[in-house]
Amino acid sequence: MDIKRVGVVGAGTMGNGIAHVFARSGYEVVLCDVEQSFLDRALETIAKNLEREVAKYKITAKEKSAALKRIEPALRRTKLADCDFVVEAATEKFEVKADIFRDLDKVCRPQVTLASNTSSISITRLAALTGRADKVIGMHFFNPVPVM
Structure with a gap:
């Protein structure tokens, strides 16, 4: 399956960095969180981080603008329904992640891989909450994501 649209759940430090990297790499991104x-x-x-890349001549102002246009903010997880790949980057609390994975399993198409950025929670435990355990992976990014 071609990946064109990526969902990121959690807009904190890790989530915004993950969204940044995917958007900068040419993917359409749905960045989802619970508060505007x-x-x-x-x-x-x-x-701000993209502007820093412009100042260091890593990207052009046009590339910065294009990356920002690729990010769609969303307050509802239903907006992730047309994503081809989803990364969860929410707080390191099992109950929060469990709720997200149960919801993503309902919202996303069956062939969509669900990834977690967790550093401490068992991927097997999260996968067991879904009907697609074979499509749940760990995908841990290091901070700051755009630099690493």
């Missing part, structure tokens, strides 16, 4: 203020802050951080 979290999304606003994430988009500001991404714009």
Whole structure:
């Protein structure tokens, strides 16, 4: 399956960095969180970090603008329904991640791989909450994501 649209659940430090990297790499990104203020802050951080890349001549202003246009903020996980790949980057609390994975299993198409950025929770335990255990993976990014 071709991956064209990526979902990122959690717009905090790791989530906004993951969204940044996918958008900068040419993917359409749906960045999902529970509060508009979290999304606003994430988009500001991404714009600032992309501007830093422009200042260091790593990308052009046009590339920065294109990357930002590829990110769609979302307050509802239903917006992830048309994503080809989804990365969860929420807080390191099992109950929060469990709720997200149960929801993603319902919202996303059956062939979609679900990834977790967790550093401490068992991927097997998260996968068992879904009907697609064979399509749940760990995908841990290091901070700061755009630099690493």
